[in-house]
Amino acid sequence: MSEQAPIEREEFNITVYTENHIGLLNRIAMIFSRRKINIDSLNTSPSEIEGIHRFNIVINETEEVVSKIARQIEKQVEVLKVYYNTNEDVIWQEMALYKVPTDVIAEKAKVERLLRENGARVVVIRKDYTVFETTGHREETDNLIKVLQPFGLIEFVRSARIAIIKGSEGFNRKLREFERAEPGQEVIENEFLNSREKVFTM
Amino acid sequence: MLTQEKQVPALPETDTLLSGGQALLHALVVEGVDTIFGYPGGAIMPIYDALYDFEGDLKHVLVRHEQGGIHAGQGYARSSGKVGVVFATSGPGATNLVTGLADAQIDSTPLVCITGQVFAHLLGTDAFQEADVIGITTPVTKWNYQITDATEIPEVIAKAFHIARTGRPGPVLIDITKNAQLQKFSFQGYTPCNHIRSYRPKPIVRKEYIEQAAELINSAQKPFVLWGQGVMLGSAEQEFKAFIEKTGIPAAWTIMGAGALPSDHPQNVGMLGMHGNYGPNVMTNECDVLIAIGMRFDDRVTGRLDKYAKQAKIIHLDIDPAEIDKNVKTTVPVWGDCKETLPLLTQLVEAKQHTAWLEQFREFEQKEIDAVIREELFPSSGEMTMGEAIQQLNELTKGEAIIVTDVGQHQMVACRYAKLNHTRSNITSGGLGTMGFALPAAIGAKFGALDRTVVAVIGDGGIQMTIQELGTIMQSGIDVKIMILNNQFLGMVRQWQELFHERRYSFVDITSPDYVQVAKGYGIAGRSINQREDLTSALQEMLSHPGSFLLEVMVTKENNVFPMVPQGCSVSEIRLK
Secondary structure, three states: OOOOOOOOOEEEEEEEEEEOOOOHHHHHHHHHHOOOOOOOEEEEEEOOOOOEEEEEEEEEEOHHHHHHHHHHHHOOOOEEEEEEEEHHHEEEEEEEEEEEEHHHHHHHOOHHHHHHHHOOEEEEEOOOEEEEEEEEOHHHHHHHHHHHHHHOOOEEEEOOOEEEEOOOOOHHHHHHHHHHHOOOOOOOOOOOHHHHHHOOOO | OOOOOOOOOOOOOOOEEEEHHHHHHHHHHHOOOOEEEEOOOHHHHHHHHHHOOOOOOOEEEEOOOHHHHHHHHHHHHHHHOOOEEEEEOOOHHHHOOHHHHHHHHHOOOOEEEEEEEOOHHHOOOOOOOOOOHHHHHHHHOOEEEEEOOHHHHHHHHHHHHHHHHOOOOOEEEEEEEHHHHHOEEEEOOOOOOOOOOOOOOOOOOOHHHHHHHHHHHHHOOOEEEEEOOHHHHOOOHHHHHHHHHHHOOOEEEOOOOOOOOOOOOOOEEEEOOOOOOHHHHHHHOOOOEEEEEOOOOOHHHHEOHHHOOOOOEEEEEEOOHHHOOOOOOOOEEEEOOHHHHHHHHHHHOOOOOOHHHHHHHHHHHHHHHHHHHHHHHOOOOOOOOHHHHHHHHHHHHOOOOEEEEOOOHHHHHHHHHOOOOOOOOEEOOOOOOOOOOHHHHHHHHHHHOOOOOEEEEEEHHHHOOOHHHHHHHHHHOOOOEEEEEEOOEOHHHHHHHHHHOOOOOOOOEOOOOOHHHHHHHOOOEEEEEOOHHHHHHHHHHHHHOOOOEEEEEEOOOOOOOOOEOOOOOEHHHOEOO
16 A cells, blocks of 8 residues: 555535435435545535525545545435535635633724624624624634634534535526426425324334 | 135225225235235234235245345346335344345345334334334435335335336335324325436436447457346346347356356357456456446456456446446446447447457367366266256256355356356346345245246355245245255355465354255255265256255365456456466
8 A cells, every 4th residue: 555656635525416305314424434435524405496405515535536426426316416526616615603702802802803804793792702703714714713712712613615616507597497397395204203102002 | 824715905996095004015016016025023013914915916925034035035036027025024124134135235136125113103212123224224225215104105115116126226125114004094096106306217328429339349359248237137138139149249247147148159258257267357358349238347357457458448338327437447438228228339330250259268268178167067086066066957957947046156156157048047146245145035036937947056154044944935835946065164265265364264164954854844855965976866856856855965075166366366367276
């Protein structure tokens, strides 16, 4: 192994359009875990079309591996379409929330300058704490952590990455046509879970 | 089994009140299911209760273990070309299916498995016999789904059959909670599914690729065809034969593809892979155009990928786009069902004869006959070989039998030497290599092809893994010929230990029971032989016996299967000894 040339990995953004289906997240995640590939970031949320979800998955791998994985994902029954792109091919954002003590921040920090320099905004101001929000690339959201840490950062959270593909002609139109031709189905959840005490069964 | 005379329930009118269990069975009848392999238990009892009234339409085979049930389902699917159906209860019943699901997934076998599940209100509470079956089976199924409400049953079962049998086939598991099986609902009819909006079973055939492929084939000096099970899964045996015969190209097979072209076809040059024939392996690295049809370049076929057919331009015909470039980089990908793509290709290729090229395969074949085959099939030593047992079987069955093999040395020998005149005649666990596969799979294969002779060829290791299925044979009265090739070792592991682990025979010495006595205990006739002069008469006795018969053939202990591509070597480094 040591004699081989170093493998050139880079960040890839995998975009997956799927049906809204219980268990599909598991099925997609297993495609990565089976190959012992770490998922750096995973976002899944409803798309603009009801019943269709959009996954954004970030992994650090070679293009060859990513293209094979993309085909394996697209092979799943409930998956509509898979794209994969390098960071240069997408516009991407992560959102971060920072909770800091209000008294310290009000006294010591020049809040206005701090917010302006970091492109942040205040989400909540309470007596005991203030929550800031910033959106951007990793280094941008990391910057504000460094700034706020000395002021007693209480809690920090960052969202998964979401990305829009620069080169695509827009999947929205295709999705809408798709939905018009064949509307999605409702997710059927387990409606009996909460009726335990009322049922006696063997 | 069932003592009372019953009327077969006709498909009920819509708006009839049905239980979930009844709706499921009506769905199976409409889907053309005739045989179910299964084992009842607490969480699937409402379905079995409904099954009591379906005796005329749905034959249920009570297996002795769920693993036996699913392998039987696989054998049925492989011999009949239909979807195998398996029932199991929740928890341990369902987890016992996992090996068979993984086997069916990797060998693309269409199955619909129905598992019972605890009541929906108990899900996730570690209830009695509860297991997260959906979670456990996700990586080994083409699709799975949990039903908690009976009204879902007709639509979900229709989807299950559509997914299992179309495109690249595979196993589907439907987990039905007990309340959903019991629940009465207003049945609105059953319509088989032929379309799911997010499921594309077949890729669109691209004409430009067909044209490029034809051009490559027409300009090739040394073209070579490799075919796999895809030819059979696509029912494209005739189309394949037409293509082969028009182009005159020599063709070799993977063990999953065995039988799609008869063994004695002049262009059939043999088996590929680790224990395949010498010529096809060596010539893979000599050909200029390699045409892979419905095969997936398994590592047991390719050996080292960086030394595999590097000189050749590669055309890959496959229905599954994820297979293209997965292992071997393709020059021209021909996406599609080979039933559609092969005739398009045949139209465009020139009629040719590659006599000189084909002759080279024959030369290698002669070399292999001299070095290996003659001694294996007609040994000069006193002890019997596995090869001569298969050779004698060929003489008597004349290639008309279905051969079901387990996993190990006998599997490689049987696949190498069995004569197969017909498609769907070689049933083996190719991808997963599941020991214990053959006995239950042979039972299923017989149910799937009642008019054919089914011979299970099993090693002394494999038979002991699922030997309890002799009970299924006893109870169902099915006619399966069981041939145990007993070398008193876990032979293939021993071979590897001999060749690669300095003969350190670590736990491969396996003792067998008296198989004839065991069979007798199950009411099955049997015989054990250890002398060559008894072989033909014993095989004749087995084949002509009315009903199942177990024949144990004591073979030489330390015989190796050759040729062999050692692991980590290229296919052209195949060893003859």
